[in-house]
Amino acid sequence: MTGLLEPRAIGTSLERLDGRAKVTGTAPYAFEHPVDNGVYLHPVQSSIARGRITAVDATEAEALDGVIAVLTPANAPRLVSGDDRELAVLQSDEVGFRGQFVAAVVAESSEIARQAADMVGVTYDRQPHDTELRADRDDLYAPGVVNPDYPTDTSDGDPDGAFASAAVTIDETYTTPMEHNNPMEPHATVALWAGDALTLYDSTQGPNLVRDGIAGLFGLPADRVRVIAPHVGGGFGSKTLHANVVLAAVAARVVAGRPVKFALTRQQMFSLVGYRTPTIQRIRLGADSDGRLTAITHDVIEQTSRIKEFAEQTAVPTRSMYAAPNRRTTHRLAALDVPVPTWMRGPGECPGMYALESAMDEMALACGLDPVEFRIRNEPDVDPESGLPFSSRNLVACLREGARRFGWERRDPIPAARREDGWLVGTGVAASTFPVIRIPGSAATIRRVHDGRYRVEIAAVDIGTGTWTALTQIAADALDVPVDAVDLQIGDTALPPASVAGGSSGITSWGSAVVDAAREFREKYGPDPEDGDEAGGAMPDNPDTERFAMHAYGAQFAEVRVHADTGEIRVPRLLGVFAAGRIINPRTARSQFVGAMTMGLSMALHEDSVMDPRFGQVANHDFAGYHIATNADIGSIDAIWIEEDDPHVNAMGSKGIGEIGIVGTAAAIANAAHHATGIRIRDLPLTADKYIR
Amino acid sequence: MIPFDYERADDARSAVATVAGRPGAVFLGAGTNLVDHMKLGVANPDLLVDVSRLPFDVIEPLQGGGVRIGATVRNSDLAAAPVIRQRYPMLAAALLAGASGQLRNVATTAGNLLQRTRCVYFQDVTTPCNKRRPGSGCSAVEGYTRDHAILGASPHCVAVHPSDMAVALTALDAVVQVEGPSGPRSLAISDLYRLPGDQPQRDTVLEHGELITAVDLPELPMAARSSYRKVRDRASYAFALVSVAAAVDVVDGVMRDVRIALGGVAHKPWRASRAEEALRGAPAAEDAFRHAADAELTEARPLRDNAFKIPMARNTMVTVLRGLTWEEGR
Amino acid sequence: MDVEMTLRVDGARYRLVVDTRTTLLDALRERLGITSPKKGCDHGQCGACTVLLDGRRATTCLALAVAHDDAEIITANGLAAGEELHPVARAFLDHDGFQCGYCTPGQICSAVGMLDEVEAGWPSHVSEELAGGVELDDEEIRERMSGNLCRCGAYANIVAAIREVAR
Structure with a gap:
């Protein structure tokens, strides 16, 4: 990369441009777009996990006043493509998981739709289902690749031999449970057909992804589908294209001319919009007597759905994290009668680094080394996986700065040695990492409009990440104008296309497109354009991606208290130090880091979707049963970052920051809990029952 | 949710007559549990009689000591009432440990008493549940039982009562005033709730149409030294894994009297009578607390996922008693 | 069963017809188009639908609209005094x-x-x-x-x- 933008607006803590609309509640989310003559959809979900629908009796429901249509596999409009079985909604009588859509009601009010949905009688030919992930299954298989396109297995040197001859070893298995993304805004769509054109107000992370997917399913040119999403109430990976959007579009086809409003219930979200797979991870580490790693193996077992493969890249971060000449990683899947897993904040890195960073803590203890020092000692010079140099890697700086600020040097390494007011107190550390991802396909248009202003258009989205604000700052610097001269337009596929808000890739991908458009614009029109002048650009190729390994790094420090009598666990203090390139907006960046660490704390202490194998569904499928952290669960929590100049990543010099904050948090907390109690818990979440004696 | 009629009650007597005369009728308080259940299809009433505005929203002294709490007093008002905070702190503490600020602002005293179990199978109409559909079977007994009972359960139901407030009221020997089709009656709170036995569909002994109008707290000076400790999976806004309400009367280092009730362990708030018995006259000391807690839990029978509740209940009882007697020992 | 009722929201008075089943939250969002209160769980488990109801903070997803005839509701939008944010x-x-x-x-x-x-x-x-x-x-x-x-x-x-x- 050449020609880093000179930061002027970049690096300033501009207040969120969408902030006023959000604090008053006037920013319209998908379901809230005013439409005329709207109708409401309520789905019927399968009550079996595997089998066939033998009959759907809609007589009673259809007779109910206010019911407009009952959709069933027998009468639903045919989709053109049925290859993706998650999206082939009402296209066959096959049931692949419990909770699958098997019918739906469209009615004049939400109350009537829901009542009528309960009146639809569905009978099944039930087949035995299997929803249990266990390490001893005999049907585990190796997928072709793991997400998105990493090799399933890797091996360097002789890991088994090196492990066998290592002076110090650990060999432990760590598990993480099924976890659900649970954005606060339930997935919602308003769908309206007018002729052969479809408009979707959708709660989505990827308007273009939804547009293209829906167009393909209906056999339409992409430009006949428009997806609008100016504000999205969180996603965390779950708001891509799922069956709910397809169902809304199918139903709207049936009641053409009337907008169909469809919001999932919180309960429905536990079976229809993905989740993080549970994982069973065996890690073996071998080290020489100086605490230098000689062998790292990371073998992962996880699940996917029988109807569609999703292979979480859990062991991928282990491939480039620490120096060891002998390394192996593997992924094995069980294909079960369960809903399809999906991306969830930090997919791969988040569960994988929980295991690796827990193991690193155990290994530091086994080697008699401080956990910070142990990591520094095993810092690689080049990417162990690719052999490429790092475009920038400041893990050591993060560890040192974090240790300094956290007061790490005062730490007594002996576990279970501190007690205050009936609470056992400990501290722990873990490393964070996340790759710099760029997703092709983003373009931007810039037009000079009246009063010396510039309209910047790209179908990016703001799912809470601060896109409205950060892209405006980037556009301002790229055009060399003040931020208030920029009118950013996002969240609409009528604008130039944008890649999905995922993989912490948004600013890299969209920002690069905006910068390219601005350069085009200035090249064409110079510093004094006329109103109406317009230029477009796209994310350029970056040859440096072939020459460098690109990752962000961080270090997280946790203080944990465990009640000596009740086992209750609290995290009064959490500090994250990150090195993630140039920070576009410190205010929103800090929120991203701290927010992800908060979700990491939630993962560490609370989150656990309990699969009941008898029914094949998550037993605790609501917010009373599936706990996410409340305000009271958070103590002092902060994130800082160190200056990092990386000229290779993109024109802004930025690395993605949406996910790295959740990577390592759970390990830091688990390690601190061990330091507090002497009890090593290797199965998340860290609930009170696991510490009570 | 099926359609239903709605009536606002003018007085208790006519409300009782209306509900008693219609099998599908129920009383509506704030609705924080009933509407929840109606959405899930757990409750399907055809008439709601709204009693939330009946003039039962007062807390008043009882003749001969004690306090009467009106049935529609909101949980937050009850928790904030000076008489409760000073004379029955365990009750204020229990209320404040329950739900959230915005739910406590609307939830009523009677509604809190009559809230139903949060057993996940009870709330999911696609799974069998004897409490919801008698005879359909209990999905919990061999299922996900982290939150379930360790005491007093039956093969038909292993659910627990979710109220915090009711645990404190049980320790306080509260008396529930009821208006019914055949007139008023009073029930000791320990007689209000039932164990599941072979009729888990019945949480209480109340008959259809009976309406709680008030809860009386007896005069109990020792309750001024009382507390409520709730152990849960989150620091706030979660139901109890285990909770303990206790009051002590300690003279010269000896437990002259003690009241203990447990939450999260049984189909009803569990009065820890065995522990109380073991403690009366015993020294206010760690060993005695531990012995008493063990005595209470000898009959405890864990399920697949909740064996931890036994040490948790024991340790929490000990912690609470230690806290309440700590000043004495200083 | 449909019922006619009154709600006072952010200083304005509305006559509206609701199903007895309609919650206060749905009455605001679906009948009146007042979408400042959000639906996050619909079961009192998240607080996104919190408003000031007759002066106190309260969730609206478990309140039946029909039981709150003539209630005074302030949403986050109504907290602002004109252009001036609360x-x-x-x-x-x-x-x-x-x-x-x-x-x-x-x-x-x-x-x-x-x-x-x-x-x-x-x-x-x-x-x-x-x-x-x-x-x-x-x-x-x-x-x-x-x-x-x-x-x-x-x-x-x-x-x-x-x-x-x-x-």
Whole structure:
């Protein structure tokens, strides 16, 4: 990369441009777009996990006043493509998981739709289902690749031999449970057909992804589908294209001319919009007597759905994290009668680094080394996986700065040695990492409009990440104008296309497109354009991606208290130090880091979707049963970052920051809990029952 | 949710007559549990009689000591009432440990008493549940039982009562005033709730149409030294894994009297009578607390996922008693 | 069964017809198009639908509209005085006390109601002395705001925003 933008607006803590609309509640989310003559959809979900629908009796429901249509596999409009079985909604009588859509009601009010949905009688030919992930299954298989396109297995040197001859070893298995993304805004769509054109107000992370997917399913040119999403109430990976959007579009086809409003219930979200797979991870580490790693193996077992493969890249971060000449990683899947897993904040890195960073803590203890020092000692010079140099890697700086600020040097390494007011107190550390991802396909248009202003258009989205604000700052610097001269337009596929808000890739991908458009614009029109002048650009190729390994790094420090009598666990203090390139907006960046660490704390202490194998569904499928952290669960929590100049990543010099904050948090907390109690818990979440004696 | 009629009650007597005369009728308080259940299809009433505005929203002294709490007093008002905070702190503490600020602002005293179990199978109409559909079977007994009972359960139901407030009221020997089709009656709170036995569909002994109008707290000076400790999976806004309400009367280092009730362990708030018995006259000391807690839990029978509740209940009882007697020992 | 009723929302009076089954939240969102209160769980488990109901913070998803004829409702939108944001809303902006914004109107209504409760001397689960006064430290704010879930994890900034207003 050449020609880093000179930061002027970049690096300033501009207040969120969408902030006023959000604090008053006037920013319209998908379901809230005013439409005329709207109708409401309520789905019927399968009550079996595997089998066939033998009959759907809609007589009673259809007779109910206010019911407009009952959709069933027998009468639903045919989709053109049925290859993706998650999206082939009402296209066959096959049931692949419990909770699958098997019918739906469209009615004049939400109350009537829901009542009528309960009146639809569905009978099944039930087949035995299997929803249990266990390490001893005999049907585990190796997928072709793991997400998105990493090799399933890797091996360097002789890991088994090196492990066998290592002076110090650990060999432990760590598990993480099924976890659900649970954005606060339930997935919602308003769908309206007018002729052969479809408009979707959708709660989505990827308007273009939804547009293209829906167009393909209906056999339409992409430009006949428009997806609008100016504000999205969180996603965390779950708001891509799922069956709910397809169902809304199918139903709207049936009641053409009337907008169909469809919001999932919180309960429905536990079976229809993905989740993080549970994982069973065996890690073996071998080290020489100086605490230098000689062998790292990371073998992962996880699940996917029988109807569609999703292979979480859990062991991928282990491939480039620490120096060891002998390394192996593997992924094995069980294909079960369960809903399809999906991306969830930090997919791969988040569960994988929980295991690796827990193991690193155990290994530091086994080697008699401080956990910070142990990591520094095993810092690689080049990417162990690719052999490429790092475009920038400041893990050591993060560890040192974090240790300094956290007061790490005062730490007594002996576990279970501190007690205050009936609470056992400990501290722990873990490393964070996340790759710099760029997703092709983003373009931007810039037009000079009246009063010396510039309209910047790209179908990016703001799912809470601060896109409205950060892209405006980037556009301002790229055009060399003040931020208030920029009118950013996002969240609409009528604008130039944008890649999905995922993989912490948004600013890299969209920002690069905006910068390219601005350069085009200035090249064409110079510093004094006329109103109406317009230029477009796209994310350029970056040859440096072939020459460098690109990752962000961080270090997280946790203080944990465990009640000596009740086992209750609290995290009064959490500090994250990150090195993630140039920070576009410190205010929103800090929120991203701290927010992800908060979700990491939630993962560490609370989150656990309990699969009941008898029914094949998550037993605790609501917010009373599936706990996410409340305000009271958070103590002092902060994130800082160190200056990092990386000229290779993109024109802004930025690395993605949406996910790295959740990577390592759970390990830091688990390690601190061990330091507090002497009890090593290797199965998340860290609930009170696991510490009570 | 099926359609239903709605009536606002003018007085208790006519409300009782209306509900008693219609099998599908129920009383509506704030609705924080009933509407929840109606959405899930757990409750399907055809008439709601709204009693939330009946003039039962007062807390008043009882003749001969004690306090009467009106049935529609909101949980937050009850928790904030000076008489409760000073004379029955365990009750204020229990209320404040329950739900959230915005739910406590609307939830009523009677509604809190009559809230139903949060057993996940009870709330999911696609799974069998004897409490919801008698005879359909209990999905919990061999299922996900982290939150379930360790005491007093039956093969038909292993659910627990979710109220915090009711645990404190049980320790306080509260008396529930009821208006019914055949007139008023009073029930000791320990007689209000039932164990599941072979009729888990019945949480209480109340008959259809009976309406709680008030809860009386007896005069109990020792309750001024009382507390409520709730152990849960989150620091706030979660139901109890285990909770303990206790009051002590300690003279010269000896437990002259003690009241203990447990939450999260049984189909009803569990009065820890065995522990109380073991403690009366015993020294206010760690060993005695531990012995008493063990005595209470000898009959405890864990399920697949909740064996931890036994040490948790024991340790929490000990912690609470230690806290309440700590000043004495200083 | 349809029922005609009145709601007073953010200073305006509305006559509307609701199904007896319609919750207060759905009456606002689906009948009146007032979407400042959000639906996050519909079961009293998240707080996104919090408004000030007859002066107190309350969830609206478990309240039946028909039971609240003539109620006075203030949403986060109604807290503003014209162009001037409510101090709590202003502090949420200043401290970046939100990200996706979906729980935010509920958080803000909850904070406004909560500050009144503190003013009235109501204790909380974490108050040292149940019988005494309340000092609104961070621990108190966190506990009192725990009925409002935020999945983006803006809690730390929410606490900072409320702390500033309370000062």
